[in-house]
Amino acid sequence: MIRISDLRKIYQMGDVEVRALDGVTTDIAKGEFLGIMGASGSGKTTLLHMLGLLDEPTSGQIVIEGTDVSQLTDHEKTMFRLYKLGYVFQDYALVPDLTVMENVTLTAMLRKDRTEEQYRKEGFIVLQKIGLFDRRDHLPRELSGGQQQRVSIARAMVNKPDILFADEPCANLDSENSRMVLDLFREINEEMQQTIVMVSHEEWHKNYFHRIIYLKDGKIVSDEDNH
């Protein structure tokens, strides 16, 4: 599903060259729940951003579902993100002025293959799934952190993306809410065969992953099957 070849990202900080990613090569299979782990500064988020088309690699290649994403124009990348990818961010990243329902259906509204009736229906279904249907008319600030993160997951899921990227989604949550979010990811992965790539630095999270890549200094130092 995703083929990553010799991926490098080098930042120039004055005279110093910082290698955030240094020749990462790996494949991610469809339906896989992949954990990217490592210490702070190891390159986890940089790799996730490259895979999610949020940043450009210095060199190397990423092929998603047969598309070499480095060849896409800016607009094509936006459309690729809209139609193929879903994101869950550490700080939920909901639009504060939109209700839960509006946040969830925002990107679905933009898709040419969705009618208003369809995206509303899908919004209701996904909100029921995450248990926040009753709070669909609330604003994000009226929800707890865990609830906001579940809305963020619902927003990512409503378009039924090929790949769901999650960047430390439990970093701002207590252990109970973290478990709830991870359970939700596992449920989505198992029931819908959803490919999930998640960055985390919490050791106990690895129980949820099918496979774990450990990064250190921008290189894969370990690639474990966790089935």
Add this chain to the structure above:
Amino acid sequence: MGKKELKVAFLLALRSLQRGSKSSVILTVIIIAMCFTNMIFLPSMLNGIGQSITKQIMNYETSDVLVDPKLGNQYVEDKDAKLALINGMSGVQRASPHYSKAATLKYRQRVLGVTLRAITPKDEMLVSPLYTKMVAGSYLGEGDTGEIILAKPVAGDPTIKREDEFQPSLGGVRVGDSITVEFANGFTKDYRVKGIYFTGWYVADATGYITWSDMEQVEAKTLENAEYITVKAKPGYSEKFIKNELIQYGIPDRVQTSTDVLAKNMGRVLQSYAIINVVSLFVSVIITVVVLFIIITIKTINSRRQIGILKAIGVDKEVIMHNYGFQVIILAIMGIILGIILALLLNVYMAYNPIVTADWTTSLYMTPMDLAMNSLILFIAAIVAGYLPAYQVSREDIQSAMRA
């Protein structure tokens, strides 16, 4: 940009205004409204002055068409024949002859030099609204002799001391009083003050009127000539039509429409007003553009991370740009509506409380076209001011936006 993208952009804009900072929205709308009021106030005021002067000149000096002596002549000769001819023309409501003579008015210890005008009261009533401007007593009658009507500033106010007067007067003449008039040719006669008028037009308010027959007494002859003739058009007839008709009928004197006269006398004044209007408009537009630019820039800077997130989840930069564009459009529409309401209220207020100077009285003069044009200018300015920062921020790359 498709319909769906515009719909999402509009939703984001609307929600941001509905659920964002209310005080910021109110403040912005008030600023736009103030800019609009500022844009419309000064030009309307100057237009009002221009209109007021134009109207007063037409009412008390020229009417629709002015017939005055051709070059080299002192008078419009054979006025009776000309009046009969003009009054018989299809578009003419009435022609009124005028004759003026310098005179010294004496009342108690006061002496005042003026130029008195002679009129035929019935004709003048059909040409000028002077008869409606009586503040005391009554207007001249056709057969009146030995009677005079005076402007209020000429009659004066007995409660104001001579040294406190804005302009010299007779110190408080009242209706029924007798004043002595000594004309430039030495003819002297006592006249009973029949009425006192006030027009608001400084030229008419610096004189008095007597009947044509009284002026014939002054000149000791039948007055066959007039100094000038004013001609009023019937409703539905243009002053240009009357002018052409007069020329076609062979009136040998100089025939001018009120517009011709105003163009000569007021042209430069109106041109100066137009320059002031343009400068005022330009300043108001610049203020609006700068204010909205700052507001939208602050909004976009504060929302950089959110913009990054929106782009990350697949919202196109055009949608993000139009989101801010729509916000500005909504704010501009609200500001313009409030501005129009304020301008109309100001218009009503000034209609009841006009600005009165020694020379003219005026209120605001604004037409629906003025309101529409200013609204359009402000609207375009607002869009430019809003879209510039929105365009800049929507093009920022996701990484730097998300790091903000």
